[in-house]
Amino acid sequence: MKAVFVEDAEKIIVKDIEVPELKPNEVQIKVNVAGICGSDIHTYKGLHPFRKPPVVIGHEVAGEVVEVGSSVTKFKVGDRVTVEPQIGTGESEGVMTGNVNYSDTRLAPGMGDWLGTMAEYFASPEEQVIKLPDSVSYDQGVLVEPLAVGVHAAFKGDVQPTDRVAILGAGPIGLLTLIAVKAKGVKDIVVTDVLDYSLQVAKEMGASEVINIKDNSNWIHDAKQSLDKGSFDKVFITAGVPGIVNDSLNLLRKGGRVVTVAMFHGQQSVDIEQLQQNEKEIIGCMTYNRPDTEEALEIIASGKLDVEKVISHKLHYEEAAKGFTIVDKKKDKSVKVLVSFE
Known part of the structure; x- marks a missing residue:
């Protein structure tokens, strides 16, 4: 073969x-x-x-x-x-x-x-x-596994319908995390990336707002101002680039939660003062379990x-x-x- x-x-x-x-x-x-x-x-x-x-x-x-x-x-x-x-x-x-x-x-x-x-x-x-x-077509079926990653991320984030969510990265996992979050009933979702065409796909897939952060030193401020609702309840990191953990903390409200979905290489700095004094959380997220896969298939089949x-x-x-x-x-x-x- x-x-x-x-x-x-x-x-x-x-x-x-x-x-x-x-x-x-x-x-x-x-x-x-x-x-x-x-x-x-x-x-x-x-x-x-x-x-x-x-x-x-x-x-x-x-x-x-x-x-x-x-x-x-x-x-x-x-x-x-x-x-x-x-x-x-x-x-x-x-x-x-x-x-x-x-x-x-x-x-x-x-x-x-x-x-x-x-x-x-x-x-x-x-x-x-x-x-x-x-x-469910074969093309849809092959997406069950990566969507299960997004479903597990939403589970780890304890996503609620009223949450304001930011997804940092509009690659396939970021976009499928967007689908998983929308399936939880969330309406306020901001997606960031450095590629306009990826952000256009995010918009077509239901993002409320998209922000190109390339050469934009004010993107965190812009994200918080989008939809006129301030800081985020949940932030999903779906692009493992340098500095993104602290960026996610800066987006987060007090008591909010960051979920690390991307694969990281090398060290990331963490603003421990902001993490501790504002009771923010950083949660690890690794692949999925069978309930996540079953939920992903249900989302697609619906x-x-x-x-x-x-x-x-x-x-x-x-x-x-x-x-x-x-x-x-x-x-x-x-x-x-x-x-x-x-």
């Missing part, structure tokens, strides 16, 4: 490899479409903490079941599915937490012998596979919010290298890029 490899830092190739041999508890999926995620770009650049080249890339997927293992009971050939791409017991330091994302030995595609999703076939344990309703607006490109797998380049370099007004195996 054909598979997309990150062969080395910033080097994408397509190779022929063997179709994964199915284990008794696994489902073989003929991949229709896979997504390029921000964390895939970290792998592509050689910066990811645990996915290291050479590796079959990808963890977002939608496709059709073509074979089931001998012990599989929940799926049959022909089922349309997506995958929650993480395996773990929920055990952390000897304690069963009930949260897979807390697992000390968490496994994801591209780790160990679990190949990534960007291939013609992808084998997954039955427990990680989720059936797609007939009303059809009330147009998640597909986040998709800017759909390329054949032979053009995967181009896809990674345009995402990494933010070329051709790229937002969410899908890789097709049709």
